[in-house]
Amino acid sequence: MEPESTVETALYGHAWDEPLPAVVYQDPSGELGVDALMVAKREKIKESFKIDDQGKANWAIRRISEARKRWAEVVDAAQAEKERIENWLNRAQTKEERESEFFISLLKDYAHDELAKSDSKAKSIPLSEGTLKFIKKQPKLHFDENKLIEELESEGLEKLIRRKAEPHLVEIKAALKSGFVIKAITLEEQADSFTVSLNE
16 A cells, blocks of 8 residues: 555645645744744654655655656646747837837937037937937947957967966866865765656
């Protein structure tokens, strides 16, 4: 018999259909919150429930498989909803940007004509609802980075090249394995990772 009641209580508090609390918190009073109590209860139940044979192990794997399938369904549903909202947002953005660009174009022509009539070197027109302004822009640079660096190096213009210094981790790891000591590095030993792969 599958140990449903014990594990369901450990995982979900009372029943299969009851979700885990959405908020992890500590009560201002200093007492344990809902999640902390559930974790403590889960740990206590784990002490009494052990997987000690292949039947229970396979049952646990089936539960993992079911959980991952449910999660995949949630992701698919969320993705579909996300795409629907993004499509609606893009349509609204296109409509509003098209209207803004239309009036910006008209205002640009108006500002150009008005400033052309003026003898001053003014670049803006203040209005009650806003300000129309022409802003001087710097030239945009177009280049192939590799060719540019090659040219600067050949001309001896090293000061125009910014070199980025960063650790070469692959070489550092190889050096450490060979016994080389680097004082600035502290090694932290890590436990082996554990995975559960599901058979199709």
